[in-house]
Amino acid sequence: TQPVLEISQLKLHFFTDKGVVKAVDGVDLTVKEGEIVGLVGESGCGKSVTSLSVMGLVPQPPGKIVAGSIRFQGKDLTHWKARQMRSIRGNEMAMIFQEPMTSLNPLFTIGNQLIEAIRTHRKCSKKEAISMALQMLEKVGIKRPGILNDYPHQLSGGMRQRVMIAMAMVLNPRLLIADEPTTALDVTIQAQILDLMKSLNKEFGTAILLITHDLGVVAEMCDRVVVMYAGQVVEETDRHRLYRDPKHPYTQGLLKSIPKLDDQKERLYSIRGQVPNPLQMPQGCRFAPRCEYAMEICRRKEPQLLPVEKEHLSRCWLHQEESEKQP
Ligand code: SF4
Numbered sequence: 288t289q290p291v292l293e294i295s296q297l298k299l300h301f302f303t304d305k306g307v308v309k310a311v312d313g314v315d316l317t318v319k320e321g322e323i324v325g326l327v328g329e330s331g332c333g334k335s336v337t338s339l340s341v342m343g344l345v346p347q348p349p350g351k352i353v354a355g356s357i358r359f360q361g362k363d364l365t366h367w368k369a370r371q372m373r374s375i376r377g378n379e380m381a382m383i384f385q386e387p388m389t390s391l392n393p394l395f396t397i398g399n400q401l402i403e404a405i406r407t408h409r410k411c412s413k414k415e416a417i418s419m420a421l422q423m424l425e426k427v428g429i430k431r432p433g434i435l436n437d438y439p440h441q442l443s444g445g446m447r448q449r450v451m452i453a454m455a456m457v458l459n460p461r462l463l464i465a466d467e468p469t470t471a472l473d474v475t476i477q478a479q480i481l482d483l484m485k486s487l488n489k490e491f492g493t494a495i496l497l498i499t500h501d502l503g504v505v506a507e508m509c510d511r512v513v514v515m516y517a518g519q520v521v522e523e524t525d526r527h528r529l530y531r532d533p534k535h536p537y538t539q540g541l542l543k544s545i546p547k548l549d550d551q552k553e554r555l556y557s558i559r560g561q562v563p564n565p566l567q568m569p570q571g572c573r574f575a576p577r578c579e580y581a582m583e584i585c586r587r588k589e590p591q592l593l594p595v596e597k598e599h600l601s602r603c604w605l606h607q608e609e610s611e612k613q614p
């Protein structure tokens with residue numbers, strides 16, 4: 288089957304006074320029908336910009352897609368105008384964010400916002416919209432009709448997140464992009480929201496692109512994982528392989544830094560050094576300044592994202608053919 292989302296060789300750069308920031312620098316990413324894909328990396332790696340570019344939400348300028356393409360359900364929307372994007376956003380694709388207050392309007396009731404979201408894309412009466420809204424709220428675990436008259440600030444963080452998911456899901460989108468959806472929530476609520484997303488994925492077959500810095504969240508949720516570093520994909524494989532046999536030194540570092548519940552005393556590992564300044568990307572491998580395996584070639588020549596085994600890609604000289612390493 289045709290993928291829901293197919294990003295190929297996408298380059299989205301920001302043209303600033305200080306220079307060109309290559310926020311997304313040749314990213315390939317595919318989400319298949321009904322699949323949950325994790326997009327993982329530290330903040331500033333380009334994962335949010337990648338997802339915002341899919342939604343047509345990167346301000347251009349200063350941003351600009353300089354190469355590559357974004358296909359959604361077979362349609363090439365790389366250079367779609369704002370008006371065209373509005374017709375599918377909130378409809379065929381939807382997005383939820385870390386902080387629901389940014390996408391819920393504090394001045395309007397939950398009911399008003401849900402009904403507005405529905406009637407922007409569907410010709411239906413207010414009454415029909417209300418009934419759709421209530422049905423969807425029930426699916427996200429809110430059974431109290433009075434919620435429609437509440438304002439966002441009257442709800443807890445977890446409830447707001449449920450409302451935002453209801454708003455995103457009410458028109459049955461084919462793709463839900465969730466950017467750090469649970470990062471601001473405490474652990475119990477976080478688990479509930481992840482469960483909710485998983486069950487909506489099963490029930491409606493909605494594909495999910497889950498953006499997170501937390502590989503623990505990915506372990507719970509995702510079928511496949513794409514790891515980004517400094518604007519590029521450095522590893523991609525299914526969840527099981529990623530945890531069992533991570534290939535890229537960066538992924539290995541991320542995995543080591545997941546806190547282990549059973550071992551409180553162990554000091555949390557963290558990858559030494561910092562993400563590179565996007566205005567001055569290191570030559571060769573962008574991870575080299577932080578990598579404990581860095582070799583001479585790593586600082587000279589950029590590794591490509593290549594298969595290391597079936598359905599497992601890594602961008603690292605450790606796994607690449609000797610012949611490729613010649614200058
Ligand atoms: Fe480390 Fe070299 Fe692999 Fe980069 S290419 S991750 S520096 S071993």
Ligand code: MG
Nearest residue numbers: 330331334335
């Ligand atoms: Mg982000």
